[in-house]
Amino acid sequence: MTKHLKLYIDGEWIDSANPNMQDVINPATQEVIAKASQATKEETEKAIRTAKRTFESGVWSEQTPAARAEMLLQISDKIEVNLKELAELEVINNGKTKREAEADVEDAVNTFRYYAGLLHNQTEEAFEADKDLQTLIVKEPMGVAGLIVPWNFPLLMSVWKIAPALAAGNSIILKPAEITPVTAVKLYELIEQTDLPKGVAQLLLGTGAVAGQTLAESNDVNIVSFTGSTKVGQQIMQAGAGNLKKVSLELGGKSPNVIFGDADIDLAVDYALFGIFMGAGQVCTSGSRLLVQDNIYEEFIEKYIEKAKAIRVGPGNDTKSEMGAIVSEKHMESILNYIQIGIEEGAHLALGGNRMKTDGLEKGFFIEPTVFTDVTSDMRIVQEEIFGPVIVIQKFKDEKDAIQIANDTDYGLAGAVFTKDQPKAIRIIKKIRAGITWVNTYHLSSVRSPWGGYKTSGIGRSLGKYGLDEYQETKQINISMNPERIDWFEGNK
Ligand code: NDP
Numbered sequence: 268m269t270k271h272l273k274l275y276i277d278g279e280w281i282d283s284a285n286p287n288m289q290d291v292i293n294p295a296t297q298e299v300i301a302k303a304s305q306a307t308k309e310e311t312e313k314a315i316r317t318a319k320r321t322f323e324s325g326v327w328s329e330q331t332p333a334a335r336a337e338m339l340l341q342i343s344d345k346i347e348v349n350l351k352e353l354a355e356l357e358v359i360n361n362g363k364t365k366r367e368a369e370a371d372v373e374d375a376v377n378t379f380r381y382y383a384g385l386l387h388n389q390t391e392e393a394f395e396a397d398k399d400l401q402t403l404i405v406k407e408p409m410g411v412a413g414l415i416v417p418w419n420f421p422l423l424m425s426v427w428k429i430a431p432a433l434a435a436g437n438s439i440i441l442k443p444a445e446i447t448p449v450t451a452v453k454l455y456e457l458i459e460q461t462d463l464p465k466g467v468a469q470l471l472l473g474t475g476a477v478a479g480q481t482l483a484e485s486n487d488v489n490i491v492s493f494t495g496s497t498k499v500g501q502q503i504m505q506a507g508a509g510n511l512k513k514v515s516l517e518l519g520g521k522s523p524n525v526i527f528g529d530a531d532i533d534l535a536v537d538y539a540l541f542g543i544f545m546g547a548g549q550v551c552t553s554g555s556r557l558l559v560q561d562n563i564y565e566e567f568i569e570k571y572i573e574k575a576k577a578i579r580v581g582p583g584n585d586t587k588s589e590m591g592a593i594v595s596e597k598h599m600e601s602i603l604n605y606i607q608i609g610i611e612e613g614a615h616l617a618l619g620g621n622r623m624k625t626d627g628l629e630k631g632f633f634i635e636p637t638v639f640t641d642v643t644s645d646m647r648i649v650q651e652e653i654f655g656p657v658i659v660i661q662k663f664k665d666e667k668d669a670i671q672i673a674n675d676t677d678y679g680l681a682g683a684v685f686t687k688d689q690p691k692a693i694r695i696i697k698k699i700r701a702g703i704t705w706v707n708t709y710h711l712s713s714v715r716s717p718w719g720g721y722k723t724s725g726i727g728r729s730l731g732k733y734g735l736d737e738y739q740e741t742k743q744i745n746i747s748m749n750p751e752r753i754d755w756f757e758g759n760k
Contacts, residue, residue: 272303272448274310274472275455277317278465283310283473289445294362294592295582295631301360303448306473311440311481314469318411318438319487321466328408328436335434336383338463343379345457346372346426353450357422358583360449362592362632363546365583374714375426378730381714382434385735399749406739408436409513410489413482415475415503416451417495418444418594419549419654425451427718427729428492433468435738437490440469442479444495446595448472475499486510490738493517494551496652497678497723515727515737517551517719519652520680523673524554524709525663525695528562530685534707536570539658542683542709544578544636547590548656549598551724552681554709556649557660558672564662568640571660572618575636580623582631592631593655599632602655606637609648614639614659644675652678666691670698679721683709702728 272291273280283304291301306314322328327335346353353375354368361368392404414428425441432439443451455470471478479499483491483506490513493503500516507514524542526535542554559567581588593599599622606620619635637657642649649659663669673682673695683705684695692706702720703712712718717728727737 269299270301270449272301272452272472274304274306274314275459275468275470276310276314277469278459281310283307285473289472291360291446291449292595293359294594295359295584295633297630301449303445303472305445306471306478308477308481311471311473311478312485314440314471315411315482315485315487317466318440318469321464322408322410322438326464327433327438327467330436332386332389335436336386338461339379339383339386339430339434341461342458342463343376343383345460346379346454347376349453349457350376353422353453355584356449356453358591360447361418361421361583362594363583364588364591365586367546367591368583371420371423375423378423378426378430378714382430382735385732386434389732389735396745399747401746401748403744403746405742405744406435406736407742409738409740410437411487412437412439412738413485413488413491414439414441415479415482415491415493415495416441416443418447419546419551421447422450422454424494425454427734428494429454429468431729431734432492432738433463434735437738438467440471440482440488442471442473442475442482445472445474479503480506483507484509488512490515492727492729492737500725513737515729516725517727517729518680518723518725519654519678520551520553520701520720520724521556521650521652521676521678522552522554522681522683522701523556523558523676523699524682525558525669525673525684526560526563526567527669527684527686527688527691528560529687530563530707531687532563532567532570535685536567536574538683538685538707538709539571540574540578543658544575544590544656545710547593547634549594549654550710552703552710553654554681554683555653555658556676557658558663558669559660560669561662561664568617568660572638575618575638578636580633580635581626581628590636590656592633594632596632598654599634602634602653602657605648605651605653605655606657609639609642609646609657609659612646612648614646614648615641619656644672650676666695670695674698674700677723680724681705681720
């Protein structure tokens, strides 16, 4: 029987009053795997009122850091026990491979554990500000946190927001992407089994236009943390201006991966493939622009294409598949449209470019690993985020040229450099205007490291201690150690 996904508000699973249910599709087969409720504006407002009420009650916001840490550990343990099921659900809803999905769930476990540990280690500042004046700097929760996540890492992006938001003591409302709600529902079923007080965590399924926009506009939401497109990030900033709510935005990218002639070519080829084709290119930090020095350009491309050709594309639950499906038909059409634009702009299509319909893939949304060479910076396929398995390869002459091309975009999320010359690597990476960077590797990062971008790639940082700061207010408390009357006004004498 098709699963019926509900909203979770004030500790209850409820059906939306909206009679229209969203079909949730497996992108590898187009099978309907669930039907999801779609929250109305009124239901979103109810979730906000509940979160505000529980926040003000102190039932969670006033618990000690140790008590909050204990709760995060309870959640992490539940996720760990259900790792296989969560990964399977992610595979059938998002289309990613089993290997990718299992890594996401492991990362989700680690994220809760990391923030539990951080709570035990977060210390407050105290100093003598003046004679007989002791000052404390304390961190407090912000209030109600609206957490809006995309479809590319449905579980992991939820956890990257839920773990620090709860660690800080906020009450939360999660809104997953309309097309990938399945693992968020499972996560909330697990949270329900812990001792987290009812009404602290709500789940709203439904559209960005209704549930997302209502969260962004509400004067009772104190922070919106959003991951998704730059366009919607801008809309959220505008919608949030009413109460000057904090917005934390992790947006798109068009990240340069710079390969110098003195790099270990086989290593660079491996990571350049991993950089774009992992997650079928539907990763915010994908190394979607490859910059290759002219003296190795031909050799590099030959090796790169050879290996890209061999990538096994298929359903995520087939262990032989190395690259899964595109998340939806709409997104697949958008990627195919960009491929057409690239051809019309005069880029050389060196590999792929088509939807795959052979060998049992005909019902799913699969695109061949696609390689464009000889591109130039003025092309749309070089400037715009395609968010699919499409790499654009550009030639550069020297360091100056590489830096100029690397930074010639509105985005600034990630970047990488491959060279055996370490001082050169540091020189280049420091010049790349991006928040997440690599030297001689790609995509590897830890929960301790701040995650976020420069320029139109966003504001604020997820993960690490920076991720916890994002959900906290900072307060100064000034304490007189010798209370005495003040003779500022004559009348006081
Ligand atoms: P969106 O930015 O539209 O969606 C991300 C999330 O925001 C979803 O939960 C969505 O809900 C919600 N949302 C949409 N509109 C609003 C709104 N007005 N107010 C509040 N929340 C809203 O991304 P798309 O799914 O449309 O993907 C488009 C492009 O965005 C991709 O091609 C890619 O370039 C980029 N993207 C970047 C990601 C990243 O990791 N940085 C992740 C995903 C996409 P709903 O599900 O209803 O649309």
